[in-house]
Amino acid sequence: MLKNFVTRLDDRGAVSVSGADAVKFLQGLVTNDVAALGLPDGSRACAAHAALLSPQGKILFDFLAARTTSGFVLDAARDKAAELAKRLAMYKLRADVVIADASNSFVTLALWGEAPVSSGETEETVSFRDPRHDGLGLRILTEARFAGDITAATNATEVPARYYHAHRIALGVPEGGKDYEFGDAYPHEADFDLFNGVSFSKGCYVGQEVVSRMQHKTVVRKRVVRISGENDLTPGTDVAVKGIVIGRTGSVDGRHGLALIRLDRYSDAINADAPVQAGETRIRIHEADVARYTTSVSTREKT
Numbered sequence: 001m002l003k004n005f006v007t008r009l010d011d012r013g014a015v016s017v018s019g020a021d022a023v024k025f026l027q028g029l030v031t032n033d034v035a036a037l038g039l040p041d042g043s044r045a046c047a048a049h050a051a052l053l054s055p056q057g058k059i060l061f062d063f064l065a066a067r068t069t070s071g072f073v074l075d076a077a078r079d080k081a082a083e084l085a086k087r088l089a090m091y092k093l094r095a096d097v098v099i100a101d102a103s104n105s106f107v108t109l110a111l112w113g114e115a116p117v118s119s120g121e122t123e124e125t126v127s128f129r130d131p132r133h134d135g136l137g138l139r140i141l142t143e144a145r146f147a148g149d150i151t152a153a154t155n156a157t158e159v160p161a162r163y164y165h166a167h168r169i170a171l172g173v174p175e176g177g178k179d180y181e182f183g184d185a186y187p188h189e190a191d192f193d194l195f196n197g198v199s200f201s202k203g204c205y206v207g208q209e210v211v212s213r214m215q216h217k218t219v220v221r222k223r224v225v226r227i228s229g230e231n232d233l234t235p236g237t238d239v240a241v242k243g244i245v246i247g248r249t250g251s252v253d254g255r256h257g258l259a260l261i262r263l264d265r266y267s268d269a270i271n272a273d274a275p276v277q278a279g280e281t282r283i284r285i286h287e288a289d290v291a292r293y294t295t296s297v298s299t300r301e302k303t
Contacts, residue, residue: 057210
């Protein structure tokens with residue numbers, strides 16, 4: 001029997017961007033190529049993982065941008081949706097777009113597992129495959145009055161949201177506000193280059209020069225990585241080596257979690273057999289995440 005799961009993500013909101021200039025407007029602002037998206041008819045990807053950056057290249061907002069017949073719906077953190085709508089409006093000028101916090105109009109569902117299927121979509125529903133990672137399955141934004149019907153129309157068992165976040169942690173996929181602070185992390189530090197969050201071939205957007213420089217000229221020494229502890233972890237705990245802070249924990253699931261860590265200092269500590277701790281708990285970074293960093297350092301040294 002296939003194991004599939006569905007949950008309601010009450011911490012997610014929505015911002016609508018509609019109008020004749022919606023594609024051109026967003027394309028010139030966000031990190032990914034939203035002009036390449038198709039409508040949700042199966043012919044092309046209809047959603048993109050993206051961010052709106054500061055001119056200095058740091059993430060102000062992250063979201064999943066889903067194409068609709070009238071423009072886009074941005075699946076964003078609920079507590080940042082109004083601020084995101086306001087920030088986008090600053091760039092509107094004479095563009096023919098209508099920007100609104102639509103958080104009260106949508107309920108966000110996550111559907112994932114071995115072969116997730118939903119047959120309950122309506123005209124008021126936006127459904128798409130999560131563009132960050134195949135393992136995250138489907139994302140469904142629907143009107144609150146339809147949420148129960150759509151949940152019942154899936155081939156999944158309804159579970160609490162913590163099951164989804166445990167799954168996300170296991171895949172190593174960060175979320176803004178949980179695993180890095182908005183306004184304080186670059187896209188590479190938040191793994192946007194690893195989880196389809198940035199296009200390196202599209203035209204200019206706010207903060208693009210900084211992102212390009214980090215991609216082509218810099219070893220990214222600080223990243224969100226998967227960690228495991230000897231005991232249960234706590235979010236928001238400093239990660240330290242001999243009292244020197246090298247990072248901070250984010251989302252956690254028991255002894256497993258995500259943390260934004262200086263990987264060069266972590267590697268130095270491991271080579272010196274020095275304990276790396278989150279509070280009183282000794283931790284280690286997932287081997288694949290360490291290997292990715294050491295490979296990037298080796299590649300840069302050869303060029």
